[in-house]
Every structure is written in structure tokens, then in C-alpha cells.
Amino acid sequence: MLKPGFYNMDCREGMKRFPDKYFNLAIVDPPYFSGPERRGYYGRRISPIGVNRWYKISACWQVPDEEYFNELFRVSRHQIIWGCNYYSYPFGPGRIVWDKCNGNSDFSDCEIAYCSLHDSVRLYRYMWNGMMQGKSITEGHVQQGNKALNEKRIHPTQKPVALYKWLLGKYAKPGDKILDTHVGSASSLIACYDLGFECTGFEIDDHYYNLARKRLAEEQAQVRMKL
Numbered sequence: 001m002l003k004p005g006f007y008n009m010d011c012r013e014g015m016k017r018f019p020d021k022y023f024n025l026a027i028v029d030p031p032y033f034s035g036p037e038r039r040g041y042y043g044r045r046i047s048p049i050g051v052n053r054w055y056k057i058s059a060c061w062q063v064p065d066e067e068y069f070n071e072l073f074r075v076s077r078h079q080i081i082w083g084c085n086y087y088s089y090p091f092g093p094g095r096i097v098w099d100k101c102n103g104n105s106d107f108s109d110c111e112i113a114y115c116s117l118h119d120s121v122r123l124y125r126y127m128w129n130g131m132m133q134g135k136s137i138t139e140g141h142v143q144q145g146n147k148a149l150n151e152k153r154i155h156p157t158q159k160p161v162a163l164y165k166w167l168l169g170k171y172a173k174p175g176d177k178i179l180d181t182h183v184g185s186a187s188s189l190i191a192c193y194d195l196g197f198e199c200t201g202f203e204i205d206d207h208y209y210n211l212a213r214k215r216l217a218e219e220q221a222q223v224r225m226k227l
């Protein structure tokens with residue numbers, strides 16, 4: 001068995017190294033297209049991470065197949081699977097909708113996840129539109145006010161740490177073991193670290209793996225400084 005940790009490897013290989021139902025909760029966000037270049041990020045004047053900054057084209061994004069999902073359901077007791085609407089896999093009825101409060105942006109207004117922990121549909125609102133980031137509307141705010149407090153965007157499909165914290169607070173119990181098969185920017189790992197959950201993560205792309213490790217290490221150093 002692999003030790004819990006963050007690995008630069010193909011999750012389909014990584015999951016094989018864990019016993020059945022080892023993880024209490026898998027929160028995953030696999031790619032549903034073969035790379036950021038397919039979404040028209042290249043050639044735009046302003047990229048989602050800022051003017052004149054561009055994401056590296058990834059040659060190794062793997063759109064998950066049935067074998068991936070079967071393995072995910074083998075190693076985890078419960079699952080939250082972002083982008084479930086893009087896959088032809090027979091997920092159960094539970095859904096989580098993240099409303100990005102995007103206004104008139106060209107990007108999707110919402111993202112949809114399958115959630116094995118209920119049969120209903122739950123809604124989370126958190127603004128995530130370039131420099132416009134903010135707390136949930138239900139908390140009474142839609143913007144941070146101070147843009148310096150915004151999360152840095154290092155990945156083309158980065159999700160906010162706040163979203164992962166909300167998911168963990170609502171769907172995980174203290175002591176749960178968490179799995180993220182497609183780590184990307186490390187937002188999931190940061191949320192797990194901050195809330196005290198053991199998390200195992202995989203990222204296949206060397207470039208993003210190194211950026212994510214750096215981002216996680218910076219967060220861990222900051223938390224240690226505050227202690």
C-alpha cells in the first residue's frame with residue numbers, strides 16, 4: 001500500500017495501491033476534455049490567471065473512463081465527483097451545484113457534482129470570476145473587498161479552497177481519510193491540511209504537480225507561522 005501523501009503519478013495506477021474502501025470520502029475533479037488548449041484559453045488577450053500569463057499546455061490529461069470510476073468506487077466509501085454531467089456513467093441521483101456567481105462571463109455559471117451522501121440537490125454559492133472572488137452569498141457577502149486576499153490562480157481549472165472547505169465541513173467527519181485523484185492546483189490538499197484531514201492526492205502532470213507542491217508548502221509554512 002502507498003502511504004497517504006501527494007504523488008506525481010497517474011491516479012489509475014495510484015488507486016491500485018490502496019485496499020477496498022480505504023478512503024472515507026473521495027472528492028474528485030477529473031478533466032472532461034483533453035487539455036486547456038481545447039477551451040480556447042490560448043490566443044485570448046486576458047487569461048483566467050491574469051494579463052499576459054498563460055497556462056502551460058498539458059499533453060497528459062486523461063479523460064476518465066469506466067475503469068477509472070470502477071476503481072474510484074472500489075477504494076472509497078463515498079464520492080463527490082465534479083463534472084458528472086460530462087460522463088456517461090450511471091451515477092446515483094444526489095447532486096451538488098456550485099453557483100460561481102459569474103454574472104455575464106463566458107464561463108459556465110455553475111459546476112455540478114455527483115454526491116453519494118444524499119439523493120437531493122444542494123447549492124453552494126461562491127463568486128469565482130477572475131479577480132472577482134468572494135464569500136458565499138448566504139454568508140452575506142459576494143466579494144472579498146480586498147483583492148490582495150484573493151486566492152492566486154495557478155491552474156486553468158482551479159477550484160477555490162473555500163469550496164473544498166465547505167464540502168469537508170458538510171460531508172466529512174473528523175478522522176476521515178480523503179482522496180483527490182486529480183489534484184491540479186492543490187486547493188483540496190490545502191483545505192484538508194487547514195481542517196486537519198489526512199488526504200491522498202495524485203497529479204499526473206509534472207509542471208502542475210510542482211506548482212501545487214509549492215502552493216501547499218507555502219500554505220503549510222503560513223499556518224505554522226501563525227501557531
Ligand SMILES: C[S@@+](CC[C@H](N)C(=O)[O-])C[C@H]1O[C@@H](n2cnc3c(N)ncnc32)[C@H](O)[C@@H]1O
Nearest residue numbers: 010011029061062158159182184185203204205
Ligand atoms: C480539472 S483539473 C483539477 C483541478 C483541481 N480541482 C483544482 O482545484 O485545481 C484535472 C487535473 O488532473 C490532472 N490529471 C489528468 N489525468 C490524470 C490522471 N490520470 N492522474 C492524475 N492526474 C491527472 C491534470 O493534469 C489536471 O491538473
